[in-house]
Every structure is written in structure tokens, then in C-alpha cells.
Amino acid sequence: MAKKIVHEAMAMPEQDPQERIYNFKEVPLGYTPEMAIGEASRCVQCKKPVCISGCPVGIDIPEFIKLTAEGKFIEAYYKVMEKNVLPSICGRVCPQEEQCQAPCIMGIKHEPIAIGRLERFVADYAREMDKMLIPERERRIAKKVAVVGSGPAGITVAGDLAQRGYNVTMFEALHMTGGVLGYGIPEFRLPKAILAKEVNVLTQLGVDVRTNYVIGITEMIDELRAEYDAVFVGTGAGLPYFMNIPGENLNGVYSANEFLTRANLMKSYLFPQVDTPIHVGKNVAVIGGGNTAMDSVRTAKRLGAEKAYLIYRRSEVEMPARNEEIHHAKQEGIIFRLLESPVEIKGDKDGWVREIELQKMQLGEPDASGRRRPVAIEGSEYSFPIDTVIMAVGQGPNPILLNTTPGLELNRRGFIRADPVTGATSKEGVFAGGDIVSGGATVILAMGNGRQAAGAIHEYLS
């Protein structure tokens, strides 16, 4: 089938960088139906669609793209929903360049099909047309399942099991559901209204959502086990790491979790209309190179930082953040200081951050992650003035639930040890998945885990 090749992917309109650094509105504005059809028509409908192998949940990508090209957007959305219940979210936040779009045939010579943008489009279209898929409950099953944590892993398990007919209760420690999607990822990347609609689907499926409820504190896993037939733990990797360098407790030094929680969950960008304050000085330094660092530095810019620096100890190719975020950050005037790492934060007599001392690095041999290891260059230290420092150097497992659950085995890194396929833990009837098992990963992997665990829980209870 001869088809004219269009080399470049359809660009998605974006808010102008000079405007968007003064607001928290979403950056990419989404495709129009014409743009979506245009982009979908680029797909050559491979006989062996390698793109599918790049998607952790195995969406039938050519099929949903074909329906999109035909203008059958709702049908395309239903096709996606067969495998991914949060398409408007994954379309926005998946690292597509490493996943579905990486193997795409078109990418060999040209630009790969913009699968994520199309996924986002069909999901947004369905939502705006009020055609969001609320699956039917298959049949009522008189069994109860408790889901701990309301991030993507928990949402997926709760949705799947409610649909299969179980009575599901989802417990969340914070006052808002969504996990990192709610407290971490900023409004300009994932509008909270979209998240709210996705969670609303759960309520419509009959899931009982209980916020302000910390398992391991308000109720223990063993108590849940007595009341529920199975328990799923999806508590994420919510323990912020610091670097253990001098000056980290100065005023003006944040963990990325705190900074983002204040900004997103507590909406402190609206202060004093809301009560939660946040401190952003003229010069802000964010340490790290992942999505968390990128979200922090772009948030700081929007909160008024004149100079917002991203300090990363390797080079740009090793950065774990999504390409799109790196690109957007650059457009917004974020200053990248690569191959540098802080050794000390210095303060004034009142305990406020004033200066950061950095050391230059060079890349050595590859380490266990396959990325070249940064090696410090002796004597290369230098300081520059800074008023706010945000540490985005990784996250560990929150100990609250782990410490209060006897018999729950952990792995060497301190995360829950769970069967990679079923999510079964060392405790009978307790399953786990998402970041609390894998360590900080991605939304779609957490959902994929959730899917598998929901299947395993169903089997366990049948």
C-alpha cells in the first residue's frame, strides 16, 4: 500500500514560553481533530507493530491510531481503554521516547509517530464529549478488597477489581487522591481537574475512597486483613533523600517533595488566597536530573525565580527526565549546570541559604546503571549566590507501613519483596505493586503492576 511518507510528527501547539513562565496553565495545548487525523495518518500500520512491545501495558497502538485516522475518536479511546485506564494521564506523562515511540518504524528514518499525543487527544476528546468510559460492573462478588495508596498503582487495582464486582475500599494518607499525580506532578503538566475526573470514575464504580487514613497508623495491615479478603499495597516511594552535605537544614533548603507538595497539593502559588506559604528567592538551585528535578525547577521559575538553575552531576544524555521536559525547561530559560555537584550549602547568621559550593565533575567508566559515572575533579570547587535550594536526588520507601507490618519481607533496597508477576508478598493475601516494590519508576509501570496484581487478586479470591 503506497502511502506518502510525512517525515515530521505533527507539532502540538504550546503556550508561549514567555507567557507560560507567569502561569500554571498546561504547556502543550493538545491537538485539534484535524491535527490528530493528520498525525495518525502518518502511521504505516505495520504488519508487525513493534511499537506495542515498547508499551508496558501493550496497548493495540496501530488499531487505536487507525480509528483515530478515520475520525472515530471515541472508538479509538475505547481501544486504548482496553489496556490503559488512565490514557489522558499517560498520554501526558509517559516517557514515550523510551517506550512506545522508541521502536516505531517511522523513527528509523524520520520522526516516530507521536503516539502519546494521540493517546492524549482521544482521551481528552472523550472526556470533553462526556463519553468517558465507565465500565459496567460485571456481577456482584460478596468479597472485600482493601487498596492502600491512591497513586496510579492503587487506582488501577481499585478500578479493575471494582469492575469485576468486588467491594473495594481505597485508603489514602493525604487529603487528596492521586499519589504523585496529585501532590508531585505540577498543574502545568497534568491539570488536577483531569485527575479528579479519572478518580471520579472509581467512585462511580462504587469504590469507597477514604482519604486522611494512614495504614500503619490509623489502621494496621493485619487489621485490614481481618476485615478484607485481600489487601493491595501501593504506597509509592515517598521518602525524600538528602545528600548529607553541610547546610542542608538551612532555611530555604527544601526536598523536592516538600516544595512540590506546597506548590501543587497545597496550591501555594495562590498564596495568600490559600494559607500555605512557600519561599522562592531570586536565585534557585535544583539538584538532580530527573522528572522531579525538572518539575521543581520549572515550578520555581513560575513562582518568580529570576534565575533558576538545574544542577546535575552527569551530562544531558544521562538525564533521566523525559526529553520533552528538558526541552520545555530550556525554552523557559532554566539554566543548566551540568557535570557539577554541590558539596556545601552556606548560610547567613539568621540561618538562611546564601551560597552554594559546587564541584565540577567528569564522566568516567559506566556504572551499574550503564551510565557513565561522574568523578569529582579535585580543586574545581567554586561558589555562587543562591537563596533557595531544592534537593531532587531520589526517593526511598516510606517506613510507616513497613515498620508496622510484621511478616512483610523487604528486598535489599528496603522496598517490598513481591512476586514480579502476581505482586504477591510474603504475607498471605497481601499484594503490592508500583514504586513501593520497584523504587521510583513510572506511572505506566505502576499501572501495569496494578493490572497484574488485580488479576492475581481475582484469581486468589476465586
Next chain:
Amino acid sequence: MFPILSKKILGPNVKQFVLQASAIAGKRKPGQFVILRIDLNGERFPLTIADTDVGAGTITIIFQEVGKSTFQLGTLAEGDAILDVVGPLGKATEVENYGRVVCMGGGVGVAEIYPVALAMKQAGNEVISIIGARTHSLVILESHMKQASHKLYVTTDDGSYGFQGLVTGPLNDLIADVNKKVDRVFCIGPVPMMRAVANTTKTAGIPTIVSLNPIMVDGTGMCGACRVKVGGETKFACVDGPDFDAHLVDFDLLVQRQRMYHKQEKLSWEKWKGIHENRIS
């Protein structure tokens, strides 16, 4: 929503609520706290659980109005409700039979030491309590503290009631009494008081526990806002504390970090006061 079942005014700007919160009441131990958010625009802030009634499923909070959130809380009435309450957070105070213990509370810290004193008495300790306030009208929970203790000293800075002076006065007398040993001291109050008590008992070699009150957000170990330094190590007060060994606490750092948002807090309070002046009682 967490309904306010009763409201009591304990003194100038000190109020007590009994809240319906049965899941929290069932689990709570002395020394633990809740984090509240009054309404959709509210901040998350911690208050100690002063008392519980497990049968009725209620918890008691006692708070001093010091800024926007606590003043706003004070304007709520019986029948109103608080949007979010989560807990019981923090490690419980280690309750044992230590022998002879001194429980000290300053200002609204009395509300926080009361459950500790009660638990110590129930565990078989001889409980001597010392509570202090600036002036007579600010002395709260005196009868409660009397019941929870074998002996109670009250001090006021201005001498308008009880002993004139600081809480360390009676403490020094107790320590000086060679016939009776003090086995442990528990102290909750403003930082200068906790620091003074820590200095006093350090010299005397008496194990002392203080409850620290840094700024908190989530209260579950997720954000690190509540960092304190104890024995040279950084700890998260919401999960590692709030109780810590008084002799190892870096009080200077605590004071420094408590001040982090003074400018914004003032702005927030003045803006609110401008609109709600008439509702403050």
C-alpha cells in the same frame, strides 16, 4: 468532615474542641498528634491530641490562637466541622514505671503534657507536675493537672498566681532535694523553656524528654519540612518524634526553622484579620 461536638474557652485565646473522629480515637496513645486542614484553602497544621474517649469515638484538641489558622479555628462553633483530620501521628511517648517523674508544661504546652502526666500516673510513677504561664488568666487545665499528678506546682512570670518565676524554679528545688531522686523529666512548652529545662537537667544528669514542634506539612515522613537535629543527626520530627532526648536536641536550629515563614504568616494573618476582626472572641 470531622464535626465539632463541643467547644470550651479555657482562657484568653485558648480553646478546646471535642471532635468526632472514631478511627483516630481508637488508636491514639499519649504524645501523638493530628494534622488538620480547616477548609479547602486551609494549610495543614499539627495539634496534639490532649484526650480521647474511645467509647464515644472522640478526640480533644486544645489550641492557642497565634496566627491565621488557629484564630480561624477558634471562630468555629459547636456543630461546625473540620474538613480534614488525620492521625494519630508521631511516635507515642514511652510510658513506663520510671519511679519519680516530673512533668512540665508551659503555656499551651500544658495541654500537651497533660496526657503524658496522666499516662505516667497510670503506669505507677510518682508524678510531680510543674506548669507555668505568663500570668494567672493564662493558666490552663489546672484541675486536670492536679488529678493527673501527685503534686502540682503552678508558676507565673508576673507572680499573679502560684510561685513567681519560671518553671525551672520548682524544678531546681526538686533536684536539690537530696532525699528524693528525680528519675525522669518530660517537658513541653515554648523553646526557651525547653532549652532552660534541658540545661538544668543535663547538669544534674536526669534523663529528659522534650516534644518538638517544627513546621509540618504532611506529618507522615513524606516531605522533610519537620527536620530537626538530634545528637548531630537529622530526624523527621513527625515520624521519628515528636519526643526526643532533650540533651541532644539542637534548639537553635529548631528556632531558626520555626521562623522560616514569619513574613508570609504575618501577611496571611493581617489579611484574614482585616476581614474577620469581629469574629475573634
